[in-house]
Amino acid sequence: MFDVNQLRKDFPILSREVNxxxxxxxxxxxxxxxxxxxxxxxxxxxxxxxxNIHRGVHKLSQEATDAYENARATIQKHxxxxxxxxxxxxxxxxxxxxxIASGYASILKKGDELLISALEHHSNIVPWQxxxxxxxxxxxVIPMTHEGTxxxxxxxxxxxxxxxxxxxNHVSNALGTINPxxxxxxxAHTKGAKVLIDGAQASPHIKADVQALNxxxxxxxxxxxxxxxxxxxxxxKTELLQTLPxxxxxxxxxxxxxxxxTIYADLPHKFEAGTPNISGGIAFGAALDxxxxxxxxxxxxxxxxxxxYATSALEKIEGLKIYGEATEKTAVISFNVGSIHPYDxxxxxxxxxxxxxxxxxxxxxxxDFYKIPGTVRVSFSFYNTFEEIDRLEAGIRKxxxxxx
Amino acid sequence: MKTIEAIQExxxxxxxxxxxxxxxxxxxxxxxxxxxxxxxxxxxxxxxxKGCQSKVWVHAQLEQDKLNFTADSDAIITKGxxxxxxxxxxxxxxxxxxxxxxxxxxxxxxKEHLSPTRANGLVSMIKQIKMxxxxxxxxxx
Numbered sequence: 001m002f003d004v005n006q007l008r009k010d011f012p013i014l015s016r017e018v019n020x021x022x023x024x025x026x027x028x029x030x031x032x033x034x035x036x037x038x039x040x041x042x043x044x045x046x047x048x049x050x051x052n053i054h055r056g057v058h059k060l061s062q063e064a065t066d067a068y069e070n071a072r073a074t075i076q077k078h079x080x081x082x083x084x085x086x087x088x089x090x091x092x093x094x095x096x097x098x099x100i101a102s103g104y105a106s107i108l109k110k111g112d113e114l115l116i117s118a119l120e121h122h123s124n125i126v127p128w129q130x131x132x133x134x135x136x137x138x139x140x141v142i143p144m145t146h147e148g149t150x151x152x153x154x155x156x157x158x159x160x161x162x163x164x165x166x167x168x169n170h171v172s173n174a175l176g177t178i179n180p181x182x183x184x185x186x187x188a189h190t191k192g193a194k195v196l197i198d199g200a201q202a203s204p205h206i207k208a209d210v211q212a213l214n215x216x217x218x219x220x221x222x223x224x225x226x227x228x229x230x231x232x233x234x235x236x237k238t239e240l241l242q243t244l245p246x247x248x249x250x251x252x253x254x255x256x257x258x259x260x261x262t263i264y265a266d267l268p269h270k271f272e273a274g275t276p277n278i279s280g281g282i283a284f285g286a287a288l289d290x291x292x293x294x295x296x297x298x299x300x301x302x303x304x305x306x307x308x309y310a311t312s313a314l315e316k317i318e319g320l321k322i323y324g325e326a327t328e329k330t331a332v333i334s335f336n337v338g339s340i341h342p343y344d345x346x347x348x349x350x351x352x353x354x355x356x357x358x359x360x361x362x363x364x365x366x367x368d369f370y371k372i373p374g375t376v377r378v379s380f381s382f383y384n385t386f387e388e389i390d391r392l393e394a395g396i397r398k399x400x401x402x403x404x
Numbered sequence: 405m406k407t408i409e410a411i412q413e414x415x416x417x418x419x420x421x422x423x424x425x426x427x428x429x430x431x432x433x434x435x436x437x438x439x440x441x442x443x444x445x446x447x448x449x450x451x452x453x454k455g456c457q458s459k460v461w462v463h464a465q466l467e468q469d470k471l472n473f474t475a476d477s478d479a480i481i482t483k484g485x486x487x488x489x490x491x492x493x494x495x496x497x498x499x500x501x502x503x504x505x506x507x508x509x510x511x512x513x514x515k516e517h518l519s520p521t522r523a524n525g526l527v528s529m530i531k532q533i534k535m536x537x538x539x540x541x542x543x544x545x
Binding site: 019340341343344347348351358359373374402403 | 425426429430433457458459478479480481482
């Protein structure tokens with residue numbers, strides 16, 4: 001039985017006050033809050049078995065190694081990867097993307113094409129621009145429609161036999177649009193292109209099955225799904241990860257080292273140079289366990305109710321315009337009210353203890369498309385309540401009254 | 405002519421009359437409306453202050469030995485903040501502007517706008533005002 005008030009007790013931060021009022025945290029797309037169960041896993045690691053992994057003969061090192069590798073297996077199971085070694089621990093989505101981009105620097109050549117979507121976060125734009133500068137490959141953009149969805153007809157036209165890689169986010173961070181990644185992956189594969197899906201915004205809401213999707217690379221960050229910051233994952237198909245050169249050199253990633261030649265370690269270690277974020281990796285696994293304990297279907301169902309409730313509450317506010325009206329979207333509402341600057345609304349909401357995001361959300365091309373400086377973005381999680389949405393609505397009304 | 409310090413004291417006193425944040429913000433919004441507006445010709449990228457989430461343009465002009473500022477922003481609260489700064493620093497000698505401290509910002513409860521992050525441009529605004537002072541001080545020498 002889903003009981004939001006019971007669940008909220010797992011998140012001590014949700015009961016704190018901000019500016020003298022109970023916190024209403026609606027910036028979940030930027031980072032989610034961390035439940036006690038996950039924080040305790042981190043402290044337990046440091047209090048009981050902090051040790052370096054994969055090399056110690058001693059008991060602590062073995063315990064730490066087991067916990068870390070168990071977390072990898074949890075992540076593998078969650079995303080239904082075929083093998084644990086297909087899950088590479090990284091510092092997060094951005095590093096995962098850079099790891100692939102750096103690998104392709106020696107594979108791409110002039111005349112090759114890369115396709116990205118107009119809905120991307122800067123972290124899924126800039127690494128590819130840098131890659132194209134290096135390799136003289138051509139970066140092409142799948143345009144977006146006014147509803148905030150991808151123009152799939154244009155995608156069909158852009159895809160050709162020179163297309164080597166396609167990058168799309170599973171869910172747009174600025175608008176919440178769920179992209180038709182299954183269709184994109186299938187079509188890209190008919191041209192021999194590989195597909196990387198940025199799952200950072202999708203992972204807290206949707207359980208992706210990488211084998212069913214037949215996706216080549218899938219990346220995400222733990223802190224978006226109740227885990228700690230500074231850790232994330234890169235999923236890649238075995239045969240692809242085997243052919244990619246390593247991202248960074250160092251310890252852990254080698255089999256043998258002589259001054260003449262180094263033989264790289266097998267997967268996943270080839271991509272995990274140096275001592276990793278051990279407690280973070282273990283906590284990533286714990287975060288997935290926590291969310292699976294609630295159940296992703298339950299989470300998606302409840303968040304859909306929150307989104308419907310919030311959308312109809314906000315739509316009643318005069319002059320409020322919602323950006324991103326895809327029929328398939330996660331619990332995100334990006335909006336402006338009349339010509340009021342999003343920063344003004346965000347500042348006033350903050351005074352009332354309501355945390356929202358304002359600005360371009362690291363997706364400037366989307367803001368340019370709508371010709372706006374940015375939006376106010378509210379993003380919900382399963383621990384948000386209908387009462388909080390009422391406070392949000394009242395808060396926006398008050399802000400608008402002050403600012404108009 | 406009042407000194408920068410005297411003006412700052414005046415501002416702090418005005419803000420101390422408010423007992424809740426709403427009145428403070430409403431006052432700031434009002435102050436924003438009285439901001440000496442920058443001439444349209446100066447609303448160019450050269451005059452934009454980087455580091456603000458909203459757009460802020462500031463222009464400085466030397467009249468005799470006093471520096472006068474005009475500004476604008478696309479966000480109302482930001483306009484209020486810049487109006488407070490301009491009230492404190494406009495029509496002053498560049499060397500006094502350079503010497504002035506800005507702790508009065510804390511005292512009027514705008515501290516949350518002071519954190520040196522990308523989103524909060526108050527630090528950048530103060531820096532820009534001081535940069536203008538440096539530039540014109542060199543001219544005066």
